Amino acid sequence: MRAAILQMTGGVDPAANADILTAAVQAAAADGATMLFTPEMSNLIDRDRERAARAIAPEYADPVLAEVRSAARAAGLWVHLGSLAVRRADGRLANRAFVIDATGTIVARYDKLHLFDVDLPSGETWRESAAYAAGDCARVVATPVGALGLSICYDLRFAALYAALSDAGARVLAIPAAFTQPTGVAHWEVLLRARAIESAAWVIAAAQTGCHADGRTTYGHSIVVDPWGDVILDMGTVPGLDFFEIDDARTTDVRARIPVLAHRRAIPPVER
Structure with a gap:
């Protein structure tokens, strides 16, 4: 199954980010992809919370989501929007992933479970929980590339989430990011x-890259990893669109060779 991955340098203007996303949808479909994967915070990268708040809308009113849904429908392409910043009904913000089918219908949503609250040795300080509310459920959704387990960025550090996703049937793991x-x-x-x-699963990690208008720098290196752990695509640090093939038979073969899912056991209490 042919799929596409977008690496972008998102900015503070949602309209400009929407233009990048819709162009990627059109290009991905034109080159034969069945599904496109985009990074975390595809609609807005802005660490100025006051300015960002003015641009963040409820899901039903988000113009970037509307444009991507329309582009997906026109192109007949599935899209995994790695995440958008959206406003919840209670006024808090959510870092929310969307899976959109080829008719433009939202078939799955996922709110980031683990929020990035850290003080880095570089002097960078991040308090995602100051503005965003954490999600309260994990999600696996059927897609053309296989059963897709959803996660976002900092979730990557919490292996139990991916064990739960693969136990629930995920054969592909989406890990969009804006890694420092x-x-x-x-x-x-x-x-x-x-x-x-x-997890003996494919990993698709679309990433933000480069120097952003809000002053931050992200790492890039959007990556696709096969179930054996081999990196089959690394996009480096240049924004753009690239393509790869997902072979579900590879998942079946790896899981037969080393049946880690079948061998998983509930961990007993730790004695001290």
Whole structure:
């Protein structure tokens, strides 16, 4: 199954980001892809919370989501929007992933479970929970590339989520991100390969890259990893669109060779 992955340098203007996304939908479909994967925060990258708040809308009114749904319908393409910043009914914000089918219908949503609250040695401080509310459920959805387990960025560090997703039938794991430069250099590839290996599943990780208008720098290196842990695509740091093939037979073969899912056991209480 042919799929496409978008690496982008998102900015503070949702309309400009929408133009990038809709162009990617059209290009992906024209080159024979069945599904497109985009990064975390595809509609808005802005660490100025006051300015960002003015641009973040409820899901039903988000113009970027509306444009991508329309483009998907016109192109006949499935889209995994890695995430959008949206406003919840209670006024809090959500970092929310969407799976959109080839008719433009939203078939799945997922709100990021693990929020990025850290102080990095580089001096960067992030408090995602100051504005965003964490999700309360995990999600697996049927797609043309296979049963897709949804996650977002910092979720990557929590292996139990991916065990739950693969136990629930996921054969492909989506891990869109806007990874920081220092954490990306240290941990990005090794964690993605680990999640693929321990779940014997494909990993598709569309990423933000480069220097953004709000002053942050993201790591890039959108990656696709096969169920054996081999990196079959690494986009480096240049924004753009690339393509890859998902072979479900590879998943079946790896799971037969090392049946990690069948061998999983509930962990007993830890004695101290």
